[in-house]
Amino acid sequence: MSTPAPVPTPADSAAPAARGADAASTAQGTSAASSSTPAADLASLLRRHWRKTRLLTAALLLVWLALILGLGLFARELARISFFGWPLSFYMGAQGALIIFLLIIGCHCVAMNRLDRGVQQASQGKPGQPAKPAEPR
Amino acid sequence: MPWRRTLSRRLTAIYAWYTLGLVVFIVGLGLLERAGLPRIWIGYAFLLGTIGLYAFIGIISRTADVGEYYVAGRRVPAVFNGMATAADWMSAATFIAMAGSLYAQGFGGTASAPGGLAYIIGWTGGYCLVALLLAPYLRKFGEYTIPDFLGARYEGHMVRLLAAAAAILCSFTYLVAQIFGVGLITTQLTGVPFQLGMFLGLGGVLVCSFLGGMKAVTWTQVSQYIILIIAYLMPVVWLSVKHTGVPVPQVVYGQVLEKLSAREAVLERDPREIEVRALWQKRADEAASRIARLPESYELERARLQSRREELRAADAPIAQIQAADRALKNFPKDAEGARALWAHEAALATPKAAPPLRQAEVFPGRDEETRKDARNNFLALIFCLMIGTAGLPHILMRYYTTPSVREARASVFWSLFFIVLLYCTAPALAVLVKFDLYSNLVGIEYARLPAWVAQWARIDGGGLLSIVDINRDGIVQLAEISINPDIIVLATPEIAGLPYIVSGLVAAGGLAAALSTADGLLLTIANALSHDFYYRVMHPEASPERRVTISKILLMIVALTAAYVASRKIADILDLVSTAFSLAGSAFFPALVLGIFWKRANKWGAALGMVAGAGVSFYYMAITQPWLRGVFGVTRPVQLWWDIQPISAGVFGVPVGFVVIVIVSLLTAPPGAAALALVDRIRAPEDEPPPPPDYAPARNIQRW
8 A cells, every 4th residue: 555645644744753652642742843834734734633533533422322321221210201102211222322323423424524624624725735635545 | 526416316316216116016016916816926026026136236237347346436425325334234133033032022131131122222323433433434544345454554464364364254154144044034935945045045146246246236235225124114104004093103103112011011910811821830840840850750751641542542532632642652752861851841931931921111120139230231231242243344344435435434324324223213113013913913812713824824833933822721812822933023024914915025025135135245245355355465466456356256156155055054043143243343353443543552463462362252252151152162061151241242351352452462562663654644634525536437437327
């Protein structure tokens, strides 16, 4: 797999030594010194994009986990509540949870599309920028 | 992207016409049935009609192009990829057995047999993991197989080969289960022998995936989804109209559940039901006491049978009675050990019927708080195992390589789940409606007026699927006198609802579509792992694209025949095979994939050892606890469960072990190299709108559909 990258990625802008020591955090914050160059600008853009992506993913996974654990742990309490004829725990297991799963995925789609568009516009909107990160397919 | 929009519109038109054609076909057959077409012909029409259709799609979308063969040219629109994934995903087990499991296990089953809604929640919740953690990143990576990604991310052939081996292992196990299902349904539909039915079904799959690879399989799966969703919804809508007057069962079955719960309470206290349950208890006790008094009870019982025959002969009883006594004596076991097995079997059959049946909406039943907690823990463990297994099955993940962009890959997970939920929302409605129908229309009628479908199903398999016996000789059916195998619930629903035979044929054809579509996806996964990962990437990187496709086609044939051979041996039951595949897929793939994307420090040593350790732990746990694998490995020591978790959820142990091993080993060894880190950065970065693939100019592109 070749990576013809005319645009430096965040890891490339970080010092090789830093990558060795703690590669996991290179995406978050290093290379303040070179932030004035256009390439580093894009790098920080991508870093922010990735941070927001992770936050979004974590938040949605939290909803997902809370839903399942809540349903499992409080099923007997929920069963006493009637919901259009269904005991609430049965309804949630048979339909409610499924609809919430769909909503979680839908939210992720919409939010990620918006995040992606933000990066594209920001990288295109600035004069003297490379048009956009070239993507090998 | 205009070429994409045109393609989408064009596909919508094609499938709309197709659906219309399907409806005309069904209505036509229905009219022919009224005119007196024999049932067997309807069965053959459905079997040959649908298999012929799949083969036809295979022929018109045949290809020898690598991109088309492995990833359908990467231009399947999100909605259609969603439909194809839904068909790929929903197997024979989902279509046929899931509603039955809801019927038998209610909310969540018991401590020793978790199930029920756990299947619904687990098999849908897994898509959240696919959407949030995997699909977009895999699409951004944009190669051909899952081992491809792991090989690139973890630098080299070690992890690629491990991943390919794991993909083959779990897909093959799952494939055997599907082919087994194909055989069962074809037999049911037309009465041909099991082996022949299996190969007939397999023929359709082979023509399709052999000629057209992923491209043909995708368009076939879309058509299979349409068949299976119509087949699943039709009888349930009918039952819903019958009991509530509203044709949307998913919305109104709450009322039926309320009525069912009231009926359950009445039947629990009914004196005749109590009488029958007491008779079952007596049978169980007698069998137990006879076992306790072995070996003299063996001689006593045989002497009793002999003297009964002599009495009848002496009294000049009707010939039928004498013959029955003869038969009883002839079938009596030859020694004390045989008698022990027979009586133990009798006791095992009678004991559960001595207790009132599980209530549909009852949550975590149990004698005491301890058992109820156990049931809850097993319910949650099963959910997690199914979810992570879903997110680890290579044949599902592979489908997201086929969309035109990352954006569409994300949307396509949404559509996958949407189309899956259509069926999954209906399964509990089906279970509740059928149960209410049986509890109110079958229980309490006279034996002389049993409906015709009872006799038909009771004939199959010597009463193993359905038997109704008048235990207390009052001439009226009691609930405790009905033994029904949950696996027949879906197949028998049309008859229970009083629909014509054509609907039964349609439901069987739907089950066949579910099994075949899954088999298609699995076959491709296995053949691709062998031809792409083993042959091309590792052995012959210089192989030409044509050669790769040819090799893949040959391997596909070999894999299909091997799987058919294994399935024809009937080595294990479907549920054991499916749960094994899920536990293995979840623990081998999920940790390595997720950490590969979200943790840059994960390296090849960690991934390799983590995959082996995770899958190893799951496999070890199943080998010492699951009846099938215990038999395979000859494990004889008593079953020792860990934290009382049933073997069906073995992945609950394998997945955390996988994560922990990857983290620890990665931290102890050198960090990954620059290429791997650049890859991670690339898949994390947002995409821009990619141009249409250069070799598919729009005009030509459209013509080819």
